[in-house]
Amino acid sequence: MGIQLTVEPIEETLDVADGQTLLDACLRAGVWLPHACGHGLCGTCKVEVLDGEVDHGAASPFALMDFERDDGFTLACSATATVDVTIEADIDEEPDAVVRQVRDFDGVVSRIEHLTPDIVGIWIKTGEPVEFQAGQYLNLHVPGVERPRAFSFANSPSTADEVELHIRLVPDGEATPKLRHDLQVGDRLTFSGPYGRFFVRRSHDKPMLFLAGGSGLSSPKSMVVDLLETGCDQPITLIHGVRTAADVYFDDTFRSLEAEHPNFTYVPALSQPDDAPWDGETGFVHEVAERRFDGSFKGLSAYLCGPPVMIEACIRSLMKGRLFERDIFTERFVTEADGESAKSPLFKRL
Numbered sequence: 001m002g003i004q005l006t007v008e009p010i011e012e013t014l015d016v017a018d019g020q021t022l023l024d025a026c027l028r029a030g031v032w033l034p035h036a037c038g039h040g041l042c043g044t045c046k047v048e049v050l051d052g053e054v055d056h057g058a059a060s061p062f063a064l065m066d067f068e069r070d071d072g073f074t075l076a077c078s079a080t081a082t083v084d085v086t087i088e089a090d091i092d093e094e095p096d097a098v099v100r101q102v103r104d105f106d107g108v109v110s111r112i113e114h115l116t117p118d119i120v121g122i123w124i125k126t127g128e129p130v131e132f133q134a135g136q137y138l139n140l141h142v143p144g145v146e147r148p149r150a151f152s153f154a155n156s157p158s159t160a161d162e163v164e165l166h167i168r169l170v171p172d173g174e175a176t177p178k179l180r181h182d183l184q185v186g187d188r189l190t191f192s193g194p195y196g197r198f199f200v201r202r203s204h205d206k207p208m209l210f211l212a213g214g215s216g217l218s219s220p221k222s223m224v225v226d227l228l229e230t231g232c233d234q235p236i237t238l239i240h241g242v243r244t245a246a247d248v249y250f251d252d253t254f255r256s257l258e259a260e261h262p263n264f265t266y267v268p269a270l271s272q273p274d275d276a277p278w279d280g281e282t283g284f285v286h287e288v289a290e291r292r293f294d295g296s297f298k299g300l301s302a303y304l305c306g307p308p309v310m311i312e313a314c315i316r317s318l319m320k321g322r323l324f325e326r327d328i329f330t331e332r333f334v335t336e337a338d339g340e341s342a343k344s345p346l347f348k349r350l
């Protein structure tokens with residue numbers, strides 16, 4: 001018999017393959033554990049090892065401190081087991097969450113579009129529908145790159161047989177330059193998913209504010225389109241922050257959604273306007289949000305997606321405007337460089 005993993009307090013026991021992380025084993029068995037970055041950087045998937053031993057793998061010393069290792073904690077996204085293990089996880093009941101088993105998919109690149117000078121849109125046609133909750137992400141295997149890279153679904157779940165990704169070029173990165181410069185229509189790509197707990201809390205039934213930075217428009221696009229397609233009476237505001245007018249993308253899509261749906265407001269905003277004509281908002285996303293809402297965010301649900309620095313600034317503004325942890329949901333595009341500060345000092349737990 002192989003290695004067995006028991007998850008408390010839900011008393012689920014499942015098999016773990018040699019070298020497979022505890023998180024991967026759980027998600028593929030349909031057992032949901034909290035997780036976010038998937039690479040041992042953010043600490044969201046911290047669990048207590050009640051019995052047995054684990055190898056902590058590549059867990060960052062900032063996300064899993066020495067004293068936590070000594071006290072028997074580990075990060076499920078990096079830990080592997082060689083003997084039977086029992087863990088205790090903090091599994092919150094989320095009425096709006098749809099738990100789907102993580103699976104492997106493959107598909108063919110059906111379209112590539114240069115959306116801005118540094119963001120490329122990639123569409124992947126899959127032979128079968130990829131079911132996910134709007135806001136979630138996938139792990140993409142990029143040919144020639146060892147570890148998969150996380151990218152959020154930008155399509156709405158209604159177009160489940162063609163995945164859409166918005167990929168920002170990280171100039172000294174390993175994977176994104178390959179996706180930007182080498183990928184061709186017709187190439188095959190593989191990925192696994194769906195991952196993550198960034199999704200709309202419909203049961204909260206409040207006006208919604210989406211704050212997106214750069215290619216962090218991906219998840220909010222999926223979430224907003226899904227809300228409008230499936231019916232939503234609450235006011236929805238999307239503020240998309242970019243640097244210059246050339247960095248604005250899917251402007252037409254959002255403007256036609258705005259024309260069709262009186263409850264939807266779209267606000268693109270430039271933080272570094274240049275000489276190109278622009279009569280819209282200027283400033284950072286959080287500054288524009290403060291202006292639009294007169295500094296008061298009470299009674300809203302906020303969904304933030306993009307680089308950690310933008311998310312921290314937005315959380316600060318929202319909290320100053322009387323919106324607190326239970327109504328703020330984030331998807332941060334964490335990278336290894338962000339490892340030290342991946343957890344928000346403003347939130348108790350993410």
Ligand SMILES: Cc1cc2nc3c(=O)[nH]c(=O)nc-3n(C[C@H](O)[C@H](O)[C@H](O)COP(=O)(O)OP(=O)(O)OC[C@H]3O[C@@H](n4cnc5c(N)ncnc54)[C@H](O)[C@@H]3O)c2cc1C
Pocket residue numbers: 036037137149150151152153166167168169170172173174175176177196215216218219307331332333334335336337338
């Ligand atoms: C849950 C999740 C969802 C994501 N969704 C998206 C998405 O929809 N669209 C998107 O464009 N990106 C998204 N990202 C970020 C994306 O995963 C990274 O930008 C990508 O993995 C970089 O890969 P790379 O191989 O090119 O860079 P790497 O070789 O991994 O990194 C090279 C260097 O650049 C730094 N770096 C890497 N990524 C970034 C970055 N984004 N910003 C600044 N510095 C960076 C690294 O720390 C390192 O120093 C998401 C990340 C997470 C965790």
